Amino acid sequence: MNQFDNFEEYEEPVLYDQENDHFQEDVTFLQKWAAKVTGPIIDLACGTGRATIPLAQEGYSLIGVDIHNGMLTHAKRKTENTNLSIEWIEQDCTKLQLGVKSPFIYMVGNSFQHFLTNEAQDQLLQSVYKHLEKEGIFIFGTRFPSPDELLQPSTEEYWRSYKDETGKTVDVYTISNYDTMQQVQHYITIRRQKADSGKTMDEKKTNIKLRYVFPQEMDRLLKGIGFEIVGVYKDWNETPLTPNSHQMIYVCRKAAD
Structure with a gap:
């Protein structure tokens, strides 16, 4: 890594x-x-x-x-x-x-x-x-x-929302898995852009690893x-x-x- x-x-x-x-x-x-x-x-x-x-x-x-x-x-x-x-x-x-x-x-x-x-x-x-x-x-x-930071559930969790440059709402979710041997948290971040109707228009996933x-x-x-x-x-x-x-x-x- x-x-x-x-x-x-x-x-x-x-x-x-x-x-x-x-x-x-x-x-x-x-x-x-x-x-x-x-x-x-x-x-x-x-x-x-x-x-x-x-x-x-x-x-x-x-x-x-x-x-x-x-x-x-x-x-x-x-x-x-x-x-x-x-x-x-x-x-x-x-x-x-x-x-x-x-x-x-x-x-x-x-x-x-x-x-x-x-x-x-x-x-x-x-x-x-x-x-x-x-x-x-x-x-x-x-x-x-902290335990709350490291021991997050490995299921999709809502994080926050914001407006992008087009004015559309983007909902952000995370999935995490902590490797206790390496002290590394593996994160998947999911960003879903929503139409005014609330329907998902676009979805993007990224990965990141963070050492604690x-x-x-x-x-x-x-x-x-x-x-x-x-x-x-x-x-x-x-x-x-x-x-x-x-x-x-x-x-x-x-x-x-």
């Missing part, structure tokens, strides 16, 4: 934006940390620039990195007629060669879960560590491995790489982590060399 085979959810960048652009809580949190540093900020697994572009609009210099050409191409298209200070780079985040060190690197959108093996997680974090300045900050989020990490496991993983954990939160409002959390937000600092 690896992130290269995990792209079905990202094959339509416009759809991705439509479903995700409204989420900005993490951007507000990142802006607070961006204000504390000087120098280029690196957005890893930046996708279409959901978090990259708002930070650049605040005057910060950004490097957006992603391995998915289609998502990155769409990000470039969105900013081609602007004067924003963003450099878009297509690279594997486990093998970064950016030629620069940053005081602040982040990875949002639960992208950490795309690194499915212990080896991939180690390579990612080592790559981040190498590109951070002394005492630089790394912020990332990942879903909390438990808090004690994450603590040892980060400290083993050399990070100091500055804070762990259940949301982007800095609420302390609790057993009923849905997310884990980590703020880490590179130890002094």
Whole structure:
């Protein structure tokens, strides 16, 4: 298993934006940390620039990195007629060669879960560590491995609905199966576009695999790489982590060399 085979959810960048652009809580949190540093900020697994572009609009210099050409191409298209200070780079985040060190690197959108093996997680974090300045900050989020999250029924479950670009309602359903040996959740997402009559006009299924990490496991993983954990939160409002959390937000600092 690896992130290269995990792209079905990202094959339509416009759809991705439509479903995700409204989420900005993490951007507000990142802006607070961006204000504390000087120098280029690196957005890893930046996708279409959901978090990259708002930070650049605040005057910060950004490097957006992603391995998915289609998502990155769409990000470039969105900013081609602007004067924003963003450099878009297509690279594997486990093998970064950016030629620069940053005081602040982040990875949002639960992208950490795309690194499915212990080896991939180690390579990612080592790559981040190498590109951070002394005492630089790394912020990332990942879903909390609660029983409700992992032990979802393997039958089709309704998730949410939204209006697409044509004004049609799209109902979204998921089917999940958790592999306890690999700590990987296998998701099938089903999107059904509805006519005004309520009849299904179109249906699309995508697959994605997401790795879950438990808090004690994450603590040892980060400290083993050399990070100091500055804070762990259940949301982007800095609420302390609790057993009923849905997310884990980590703020880490590179130890002094």
